[in-house]
Amino acid sequence: MRRGSLTVHVALLTTAVATVAVLLTGAFAWWVIRSTSEAQERDQLAAQAEVLSRTPPLAAAMLGRQERIAGPTGTMLARVRSSGEVEGPAAEVVTASRRAALLSGEEVSATATLNGRHMLVEGVPTPAGGGLVLAQPMSTVDEASARMRTRLLLPLSLGLVGSALAGALLARRLARPLTSAAAVAHRLAEGERGLRVGTHGPTEVAELAGALNSLDAALARSENRQRDFLLSVSHEIRTPLTTVRGYAEALADEVVTGDEVPAVGRVLTGEVQRLETFVGDLLSLARLEADDFRLEVTGVDLGSLLTRLSDVWTPLCARHGVGFRTERCEGPLMLRTDGFRVRQLLDGLIENALRVTPAGGPLVVAVRPRAGGGAVLQVRDGGPGLTEEDAAVAFERGALTTRYRGVRPVGSGLGLAIAHRLTTRLGGTIAAEGRAPEGGACFTVRLPAEPPTSAASVLRASR
Known part of the structure; x- marks a missing residue:
């Protein structure tokens, strides 16, 4: 039409x-x-x-x-x-x-x-x-x-013509900035960046122009982050692929033989596992950002969940010389949430903390009731901690990995982004603090007593 x-x-x-x-x-x-x-x-x-x-x-x-x-x-x-x-x-x-x-x-x-x-x-x-x-x-x-009526016809006619001309001028004045804004929007859709729309005109038109200018800046920032993330992804994939290719060529050319083969196999296995972890993180993040993501909401006792978590992570941390402990309230702490996703969230934060915690350092997982309902979960470590600038970008994909590659142990760069998205899906919030009582970083998750109801993201299960 x-x-x-x-x-x-x-x-x-x-x-x-x-x-x-x-x-x-x-x-x-x-x-x-x-x-x-x-x-x-x-x-x-x-x-x-x-x-x-x-x-x-x-x-x-x-x-x-x-x-x-x-x-x-x-x-x-x-x-x-x-x-x-x-x-x-x-x-x-x-x-x-x-x-x-x-x-x-x-x-x-x-x-x-x-x-x-x-x-x-x-x-x-x-x-x-x-x-x-x-x-x-x-x-x-x-x-x-x-x-007298004959004399009146002329001024009335002039008033009508003048009103029509004034309307045309007003329409042109209103339409000109809108046309300009529409042209800029089309150029933004075609991929151009760094465009500006003049903010003159009526308040509403100026607000539209300001919104387009903000959109242009936001798109530029987002695309720069995506570009940096893709560069980070390519770097993460290239390194293990280069290692795998080098050892595979060595095996094919029979440069590696005899007793060296098991050691090479272990290296290849480690690199392949690294690739699997990275690809798995990418898939997890993609699923979390999908519109058809579902939660299995049931009654969950966070105290029992913390016990099972401790049974798994205590020996794993001990292998690295890290002391793992939990802090909890007395009695059960019940929430209506997805226990599997809460466990996935804590596992990701603990894995991230364990990577940077030196031998002899502590790693603490704390759970306590939240005022007004819900719960507060904390993962604290004895690692190097975060600066204020680090905490501000901690949940951006690959931000800390790019910043600290070669300085401290880093992962795929997706772990904290996954934790942030998981927390959002659970209806909660997550915050990073640079210094915990244990000396390292502190990640605090606040979960509601029950996730917000949404047919697109929550699937209730009665048990």
Whole structure:
């Protein structure tokens, strides 16, 4: 469906509004002009009657002379004598009530029909008693109204044209920054970066421009991170592949023979396991970021989970000379969550901590209730810790691996990103602190009493 441009829509809308406003104004002015013309004619007729009432015997002659000078106006006169007798061409318009009003000294202002014509009637009392009445055809009001209405058409037309032009200019002013913003959005979609949209114009347009500028900066940052991550991935894969290829060629060329073969096999096995770990981390992160990720929500006792965790990690840490211990509250600590994913989260944090903790150092996993419901999980180590800059980017993919490769033991660079995504899926938050009481880093996970319900991400299981 083809849509009209915003400029056309705004111009048409403003023109329509202006047309309605002009029509309403014209209708009101039409009525006002008629009322004003009638009031002016009545004032003039009343003033004329007032002048003639001072010399009633000469009134007819004076009126006739005035008409001879100014031209026929159709004005007719009636005289009410003090005795109540009515005489003159306009005697028919002097009703009993009007005659009584004049005899009592009151003025008369009315309309009447005389000889089939609609007339304005104005009467004033005379000094000697009685009164003088003038009747003027209503056609004089119509003529005056027509003249004034003719003069009104031009300003109304100019107002309508001016409104249409103003609407077109306004539409262009509004549409220009929007068109510019749309062009920038299309260029962003095509992959261009470093574009800027001017933030002039109305507030809403300026906000849109600012949002596009922010989007451009965010896309640039995101793509730079992705580029750095891909470089990191290629580096992580290239090293074990180079080792595997070198030893494979050595075996194929029979450079390695005899007693050297088992040692080479162990090296190849280690490199392949390294590749498997890295690919597994990539797949885990991809699954966590998928829209169809599911949680198996059940009742979980974190105390029991911590016991099973200790049974596994205590001997593993002991092999590296690291002292593993747990801190927990007394009694069960129940949550409605996915126990498998919580265990996966803790395993990843412990593995990351064990990698950097030197022999003789501690590794602590603590679990305690959270105020208001839920639980707080901590993994603390006695390693080198993190700087404030490290903590700020700890959960970005490959950030710490790139920073500390060759300085301290590093993994695939995905472990902490997986931990962050897992925590988010569980409805919790995770934070990194540079210094723990044990001297190393501290990772704190806060889980709710129950993950937020979402049909797309949570599958409840009743057990």
